[in-house]
Amino acid sequence: MMIKEQFSEKRDPRTEHLEAELVVVGGGLAGVCAAITAARTGVRVILVQDRPLLGGNASSEIRLWILGATSHMGNNNRWAREGGMVDEILVENMWRNPEGNPVIFDTILLEKVSQEANIHLLLNTVVYDLEKQAPDVISRVTAFCSQNSIRYILSAPFFCDASGDGIVAFQAGAAFRMGAEIASEFGEKFAPSQDYGELLGHSLYFYSKDTGVPVTFVPPAYALENITDIPRYRRLNAREQGCQLWWIEYGGRLDTVHDTEKIKWELWKVIYGVWDHIKNSGQFPEAETLTLEWVGMIPGKRESRRFEGDYILTQQDVVEQRTHADAVAFGGWSIDLHPADGVFSEKPACNQWHSKGIYQIPYRCLYSRNLRNLFLAGRIISVSHVAFGSSRVMATGAYAGQAAAMAAVLCLREKLEPRQLLEPPHMQHLQTALLKIGQFIPGLALHDDKDLVLQATLQASSEYVLQALPADGSYISLADASGQMLPLPAGPVPGITVYALATEDTWLDVELRTTSTVSHHTPDVTLQTLRLPLTKGVQPVPLVFHTTLARAGYVFICFGKNNLVSLQTSSLRMTGVLSVFNKTNPAVSNFGKQEPPDNIGMDAFEFWCPERRPGGKNLALQLSQGIAAFGVENIRNGINRPVLQPNAWLADPADPAPSLTITWEQPQAIREVALAFDTDWDHPMESVLMGHPERTMPFCVKAFTLQDEAGNILYQTTDNHQTLRHITLASPVSTRQLTLRITHMQGAVPPGLFGVRCYA
Template sequence: MKHATESYDIVVCGGGLAGFAAAVAAARMGHRVCLVQDRPVLGGNSSSEVRVVPRGSTTYHAYAREGGVLAELMAGERLRNHEPIFENGWANSVWDLALYDIAQRTDNLTLLLNTAVRDVAVVDGAITSVTGWTVSAEKETELRGRVFLDCTGDGVVAALAGCEFRVGEEARAEFDEPHAPLEASEHTMGNSLHFKTKDVGHPVEFELPDWAVEYTDPAFFYEQGRRPHDVRGGFWWIELGAPWHTIHDAEELRHELTRHTLGVWDWMKNKDPHTREATRTLALDWLGQVPGKRESRRIVGLHLLTEHDLFRTAPFPDEIAYGGWNIDLHTVGGLLAGSSEPTAAEGYDPHATAAVAGYVGPFGIPLRSLIAKDVTNLLMAGRNVSATHVALGSVRVQSTTAIMGQAAGTAAAVALDRGIGVQDVPSSAIADVQQQLLKDGCFLPHVVNTDEDDLARAATVTASSDAPYLGASPGDRWVDGGLEEKVRPGADFLTALRGQWIPVETGPEAPGLASVRVLLRNHTGAEVAIPARLQRAAHIWDYRVETGAVLAKATLRVPPGEHWVDWDVAVDRGALGDPGPGGRYLRLDLAATPDVEWVRAGRVLPGAVSAFEMTPGRMRRFGDGVTMSHRVQPAQRAYPAASVVSGVARPHAATNLWRSDPGHPFDQWVELAWDVPRHVGSVHVTFAGHLLREYDRTPPLWADPQTSRDYTVRALVDGAWRDVVTVRGNGRQRRVHELAEPVTTSRLRLVVHATNGDPSAAVYEIRCY
């Protein structure tokens, strides 16, 4: 046995997406970081060992894709991975390599793989070291540090350090949480095991081992929410928990899950009349032996996140991340229970009881929920954060835990930079954390860029052109590059109130909005009257049916058949208000009219999506992010050049996007100009793309068509334009360019020569330092 002692500024324990993002973020801020992972690969539940597709807010909310390190990872993985994504079971080693590649290219970051933490030293209320055991090397390593992060999932570091933690369900009376049971229990959500199949091109048989579980009852699958919808593999509902303990009975659970998983495949292959033919030429290609875990210990922090925080409208002053996954509380017992997770058991009906009650977000997450209360230098991220069982049902998904991880790593680095304890960061240095997160490509719903070092904020911005907003029609072509959309038959019928967000220009030059047209298809034999309303929306996730700012009302008359229906709304500039140079959103609502379709457009206009009334008074995103057919007059300057310095790098209160006129040929450019020359050493650019839909909608070897493929950054130096950055073949949304030689300039121009397919150049943000 070998012993070693190593010292770091920050020690991150756990190499899932939360720990990975934390370690990379802190190392990039210049601190010596050690990332300790007990598996041979990074990624935790998302790795090729477990294969759970990362999910987050974009499953339910348009333009809510998580940013930062996670976005960088996802974009890079899709550019190089040939494997199609499907729900659970898809991941291969290219995903593992994408994580490993970022880690290897990150200065100041040391990896310790195959190393499990088995001891923690605490002196005077602070952790001084953790001890890891690397079984493959028979090596014990004492890792000393100044700040520690517990991203182990099971809260191993915090538990060994003596921190208070919670396990199981809180009683409803403790926090008055509607989703909590009446009685407290030690029950947690269970573990899942996944599998993957391969089409071998000829019939192949499968024989169920005699030690496996045999399934014979169709009701178990089709009446209890366990429908085998994708024969390629999966499924999240192959889950077991109680009566087993998800930590202490982990190996027994692994064996039991293997028995049940083979039984599910036997049912699909040999017994199920719905899947037997579809699986005829499929062979079992991979069966996981590392279950994915949903819940175990939750460490008590400075703030315990509860169900009420998921519906909170007032921002947390220490907001450092956001969530938007539903309150996803799996049924205790999993496969042993009478039904699966409630929304699945309801058939994923968005109007059903569980779906309505569990629909949340996007909501802010406070830093205090990532800081342990019982030791002075410990943060946590992942499914072991300070949350009740109910709140964990939403924040436990991997994309959410990844951005919490980046926030925790950033907060640890800020604490060291400022010479303060991590428990003092929420009150003394939260602005530093928030601004660093924005600078590093994260998004915070209630925080904008106020970075005093960002030279772009003081610039006047102009562009070669900007795209007019006129609306969209069914015949419009969308260059989506294969971005998947799941369309439910008959979805366009107005079975519930439907709203369409319309970005409009504001300010002294705004033309107002004279008229709108909508394309409707009346399937009755008589004229139909549809109440319509135009009102202001605070932002793209303003799901209130009544926003309190109605600008126009009318009744639209629709003859039988398909017709463009005109409405003279006559909204003048003054009624729009003046929230800033980036414009604002109006929402056009049509009342429920079940025999009429509002025909969807052939493309999604950037930042212009729709929603439907899921329950009285509250709306939900329609489809996977859809633009309904509509036209506006006059044209709106909804994508102005000034958007690149709006302080927000995605659609929110406005589109926050510069988009060139698609009718103008490349090259297209956007320019920053200063009254006096500025010394510029780095340029940060955030292009459009990667935000509208969930990660699993993207095809293999994919670059978002909206991202700029070929571009140049030019600076005016001594009266002549000089190329300071030249990029060809880009497929990433966010690029940080450190100039080979800093320049002193009064004008800086980003010139887009080509995109990955979209006819417009499009940029959310430019920063200069």
């Protein structure tokens, strides 16, 4: 159809008015998780993204791996991967994309959003204006799509700003901060000096490819000519690519919002100069056949604006793991600050200091203190610059975004304003709603009065009792100190026998350790030490501890470094039992022991971390008294990951037909069943670049059947790999009994799960 129009003085773009219950601005990981979390409750959501792909820094446009509290398994935060929607995404990416292909990760995010009927997704659409119905109430935002030339006017009772720079919060006039607070404002001893700088810069990455034949590289005219302008050039090599080059950073001395294009050009100069040096300096002969396959077009931002809520999270909250009545999420990345001069700085590329454990994030950080209908998600939440050094990473930002979205849902349902959710009954409602979708909140357990399992009798075909970790004929050298984490009840520590191989007569140094508080897994309290003589050869070594534990929890059997000694290992793996090692992980500033200066407010402690599979076998041992920590009652204790105890029901590995039966005195009308499986909360599941040898976690149930009392199959699957399974039956089933039969695991491990909930 031909269109012909005469001259007019001015034309407006085509305009569409869209209404929803929640508008989420920003399609990075925080915005995606927030939008899906709200949409799955039935809330109508508009998700606005200014770029062609979802994921923000995690997308193939930038290619940063998703990390959070697990910190590459390089800290003491055991079983600390974030739950809920971000967990679902990471687990699915492991299943489909263990190679870490960023393009495949794009498809997973797009699929997750597109499958939600309650989400209206607008890509390539930039929010640039807004209107208010009152000084503290946003009524609508205006956006423009560069691809279809449509102006959108988006109206909703609530908005969530997950845009990274806070475009909605900024234009709405919300109080914000940019740069670092001085140390005296919050008493933060790690507050940076002016010399160090107050902002973190942007980064761009590149990928290379081996063609198998020599490749010539002619740099563009704008490439940095003098590589020595970059003090860090000495760390260059031809092997690193992608976000391994996180240290190619610039912009911390500039306006990281309005100078982004200027920063991008400087980073392009650096990258092409770096590649010119790798290809043409003669110092990297291994690069002869490499070609430059991809260079980022959009810089990955670390820091810009932070908006003020009713609480500002500080260094002390992170380091001391302070508790908050309104806790809705957690963080655990190190406090990770970078010099503002970035790649041009003579200072170390980062300044990372870890806390002993994960810390709570309060709900008061997730809404603007000035606006009555604006939630905050991602890196713009209410934190100080120092605390931001930890909370800024993507998995943490997404996790807080999930909490903000659920808060918006409750505000819609109950006709409340964000601040009103702080009232104890509403806060308990919010925390319960989050726990039900897999949002672990440190210190809280799910107790849902509507859960019919709480009134039932539980019976398992068997319950695993850990008597031994049987030796498999392999050994691990004590070239590094090694340890075994065991969940023990309160009372006397049982006798433990390990099996050592000594190349000559020597000593085995052993420490029995535990944690100073229940809020972390750092073995910072030594209960008893042993020094035991070894003779040359293989021998059993009895460990007798005259120690009584005041509380149940994990103990660490730590074996000191000795190059003359190896310990036998066990191939038996199970939920909630781990070996740990006092090694180093320079990627996260783990050098075996954290020894901060006295004046920066950080703790000194040792790192005892697991190894990734196929490494990280348990240490072989025999117990004088079995550990009965895997009983069936664990499935309704409301904690779906190991914390002080494994919190899982495990069947005996010899059980030929593992099953769990839930029985009620009277018939119940069951409509929904929720199952919580173990997808290894210790695994970081880095989303891109870093390949993984596994697609599934060995502790996860692969195949199961759910039956009623008559043996009718209500649900069955043979290909489960996800953490949570929400089973909704077509119509309620009246039964006095449900039986879950586990027919196959993903690995050779004791079968079991964390939780079962049933609803009418």
